[in-house]
Amino acid sequence: MLLTVKTKLITNHDQKTSLLKTMERFNEACNLISVFAYKKKKFGKIALQKEIYYEIREKYGLSSQMVVRALGKVAESYKVDKKVLHEFNLHGSIVYDQRILAIKRPDLISILTLDGRIEVGIKYGEYRQLDYNRVRGQADLIYKDGTFYLMIVVELPDAEPIDPNGIIGVDFGIVNLAVSSDGKVYSGDKCTKVRQRYSKIKAILQHVGTYSAKKHLIKISGRERRFKKDTNHCISKEIVQTAKDTNCSIALEDLSGIRQRTTVRKAEREKHEKWAFFELRNFIEYKAKLLGVSVDLVDPRNTSRQCSVCGYTNKKNRKTQETFACLECGHTENADFNASKNIMLRAAVNRLMVFCLGN
Ligand SMILES: [Zn+2]
16 A cells, blocks of 8 residues: 655755755746647657757756656646646645655655755654655655655555454544444544634634734644544544454445435535545545455445334434434434444445355
8 A cells, every 4th residue: 555654854944945946946947848848739748858858957957857857747737737838836846756865764865956965854743654665656845834845655565454253333423523333432522622713713813814814824724624634543543443453344334426425414514524524534444454454335325314223214213413213113322323333234234245145
């Protein structure tokens, strides 16, 4: 499995200047290549390389590999749309490969700039430790809010999949971010509180409307997003670890067809909520893969309307956001918990079918 690890570059003043200068020069080169490509209607990397490589090298003083990377960046962007001239932000990313970037130690890289190779310290986020022997191919250098980051691609071996003895169904929501069929509730309380606090501050800043207020606004949005991401990391880690420890697989709703079926939880479809929710699923899926825990995807229809005891399905079974009460057998419990059990049961049925068909 390929994973991208975000690392922060610890630069001193000179290093930062060098990197910035390199980045700006690189993107200036991209802009010139882009104009050429657009005018001549030549968009392929090889075609561009033939025509303009030497000119770019000479004009911008970039290393050969960097020119190749710039040509690649332009060609890549025209793959998406050839109808308009593409302009590149001077602080847009540079793709580095092993020829112009080396990881010396887990905390030190050597990176090519216009001033030659420089050695820069790197720092990781809390959650992902980098095994630098596993670094593969490319890394994007990006510049954001005055700091350089390197997005390093690492290849991690998938763990040998465990043959599970049981299944944990997981249902996602807003009030409870996740509820699992083994009875655990991962509450969204703290997230909600943080969101409310931030939205108050945001409203004030929006009202103020000055340049500095806008800058604060951006900062706060970033903080809020990071908080959510942290929460998602914690929850996914706990769910996957529990599955591993208890030798279970994890069952989730299969949302690959979600666009066609907009009836699923319409009220909860606020944009940023949806995003955070997909992030949580995503985290569970990749962490599971790393630990060899299998993930079963099940049909998501009516998981919140069906009774997990007798199977009776009715919209009215769900009394409120919180409570499920079966009109048929009278079974009553927390609605998310009931849904997570349905997800678990569906995965169990699927596994049984596969088993029966296999024999
Ligand atoms: Zn029932």
